[in-house]
Amino acid sequence: MKILLTGCGGQVGYELERSLQGLGEVVAVDRARMDLSNLDQVRAVIRDVRPQLIVNPAAYTAVDKAESEPALAFRINAEAPGVMAEEARRLGAVLVHYSTDYVFPGTEPGARAETDATGPVNVYGASKLAGERAIAASGAAHLILRTSWVYGMRGRNFLLTMLRLARERDELRVVADQHGAPTWSRTVADTTATILAQARAHGSSAGFDAGWWQECGGIYHLSSQGRTTWFGFTQAIVEQAGIDCRVVPIASAEYPTPARRPQYSVLSSRRLLERFGHVPDWQEALRLCMQ
Numbered sequence: 001m002k003i004l005l006t007g008c009g010g011q012v013g014y015e016l017e018r019s020l021q022g023l024g025e026v027v028a029v030d031r032a033r034m035d036l037s038n039l040d041q042v043r044a045v046i047r048d049v050r051p052q053l054i055v056n057p058a059a060y061t062a063v064d065k066a067e068s069e070p071a072l073a074f075r076i077n078a079e080a081p082g083v084m085a086e087e088a089r090r091l092g093a094v095l096v097h098y099s100t101d102y103v104f105p106g107t108e109p110g111a112r113a114e115t116d117a118t119g120p121v122n123v124y125g126a127s128k129l130a131g132e133r134a135i136a137a138s139g140a141a142h143l144i145l146r147t148s149w150v151y152g153m154r155g156r157n158f159l160l161t162m163l164r165l166a167r168e169r170d171e172l173r174v175v176a177d178q179h180g181a182p183t184w185s186r187t188v189a190d191t192t193a194t195i196l197a198q199a200r201a202h203g204s205s206a207g208f209d210a211g212w213w214q215e216c217g218g219i220y221h222l223s224s225q226g227r228t229t230w231f232g233f234t235q236a237i238v239e240q241a242g243i244d245c246r247v248v249p250i251a252s253a254e255y256p257t258p259a260r261r262p263q264y265s266v267l268s269s270r271r272l273l274e275r276f277g278h279v280p281d282w283q284e285a286l287r288l289c290m291q
């Protein structure tokens with residue numbers, strides 16, 4: 001099977017390049033080969049590679065910057081995935097795409113299910129939601145994995161930012177009123193591979209089985225079990241790294257940012273767990289990652 005993987009230099013893309021190896025021939029492309037802001041190029045690369053599976057972790061992920069660059073964020077996060085889905089349908093291929101907890105307004109404390117009402121509070125979240133809708137409307141077989149608070153040992157992420165700041169400062173002030181589940185990029189990649197291996201087992205040598213995608217495709221929440229706040233996440237990071245730095249809880253109002261963030265961002269991964277098995281607890285995954 002030929003797999004086109006986008007954003008191979010990103011946190012999730014980097015891990016996916018390894019996790020997808022067992023499934024087929026991975027053609028990994030970066031921004032230089034396929035720029036998602038250039039829709040003609042997106043189309044041309046897919047037509048050239050002719051994959052049976054497109055896996056798209058590439059995205060505009062700069063949450064604050066998106067507030068001042070909405071057109072670019074929407075092109076990359078909504079229009080480009082829409083083109084990928086259209087091309088996937090033409091080829092009879094499957095599209096695996098990633099989305100975010102930020103599609104929800106975050107006004108309710110409980111864990112959100114896939115069917116709960118969306119309502120993003122920032123441009124990034126709105127652009128990701130538009131991407132989900134473009135894919136769903138395309139008629140292509142697809143999987144949309146909504147994840148949250150992704151970190152890893154490479155790229156730009158909260159874990160690496162906090163490790164750097166904790167080494168530079170005596171004290172870190174971190175918001176304690178935004179709730180969510182930090183998720184290791186490797187968890188996202190390995191779970192994607194597990195799902196695809198199951199899909200593959202129902203297909204034939206010619207490719208995937210359309211019936212399986214009808215029944216099992218669509219949106220899944222894929223985030224660590226358990227919940228915390230950015231403050232709680234920082235405490236765990238600093239403690240596990242053994243850095244002597246005080247972590248002080250603050251309110252969101254004390255840390256003003258261009259983009260608003262949802263207050264409650266916990267996703268329920270129940271649908272995924274029932275069909276596809278285990279996702280680790282956030283503390284267990286953080287320990288493994290930092291080891």
Ligand SMILES: NC(=O)C1=CN([C@@H]2O[C@H](COP(=O)(O)OP(=O)(O)OC[C@H]3O[C@@H](n4cnc5c(N)ncnc54)[C@H](OP(=O)(O)O)[C@@H]3O)[C@@H](O)[C@H]2O)C=CC1
Binds near residue numbers: 012058061
């Ligand atoms: N990071 C997080 O906390 C969360 C992420 N998600 C979603 O998960 C997915 C993976 O995110 P993650 O790996 O963390 O993201 P990263 O920011 O680590 O990586 C994004 C990747 O997209 C690439 N990219 C950005 N713009 C373009 C472009 N115009 N053309 C081609 N490639 C581009 C980047 O390339 P370059 O290196 O050249 O910039 C990078 O390789 C995304 O869909 C994201 O929305 C969901 C929830 C949380």
Ligand SMILES: Cc1cn([C@H]2C[C@H](O)[C@@H](COP(=O)(O)OP(=O)(O)O[C@H]3O[C@@H](C)C(=O)[C@@H](O)[C@H]3O)O2)c(=O)[nH]c1=O
Binds near residue numbers: 157
């Ligand atoms: C650096 C820092 C941040 N913060 C706050 C700001 C913000 O409210 C919160 C999170 O910080 P960040 O800006 O790093 O996180 P943010 O970019 O909002 O992270 C989001 O990224 C996108 C891509 C997603 O899809 C989401 O799931 C989520 O992971 O922590 C502090 O309170 N103290 C600090 O020292």
